[in-house]
Amino acid sequence: MDFLTILGLAAATITTISFLPQMFKTWQTKSAKDVSFLTLITFITGIFLWLIYGIYLQSLPIILANSVTLLFNLIILWLKIKYR
Numbered sequence: 001m002d003f004l005t006i007l008g009l010a011a012a013t014i015t016t017i018s019f020l021p022q023m024f025k026t027w028q029t030k031s032a033k034d035v036s037f038l039t040l041i042t043f044i045t046g047i048f049l050w051l052i053y054g055i056y057l058q059s060l061p062i063i064l065a066n067s068v069t070l071l072f073n074l075i076i077l078w079l080k081i082k083y084r
Helices: 003-017 019-028 037-055 060-082
Strands: none
Touching: 003 060, 019 060, 037 060
C-alpha cells in the first residue's frame, strides 16, 4: 500500500468513527431531539454521492469510509424516526 492510500484510510477511519458517539448516545437515551433531520438527510445524500464517486474511482479509502459512514448515519436516521 502506498502512502496516499494509508493517509486516506487513516482519514477515513477517524472521520467515520466520529459518528459512533452520536449513534450510541441516541440509542442509549432513546432520544434524537437534538439531531437535525434536515442536516441528517443532507449529509446522507452527500455521503451517498461520495460513495458513488469512490466506486467510480475505485478508491478503497473513499468506498470504505463512505459505506460505513452511510450505514452509521442511516442508523441515526432510523433512531430519530423511531424515537420521535
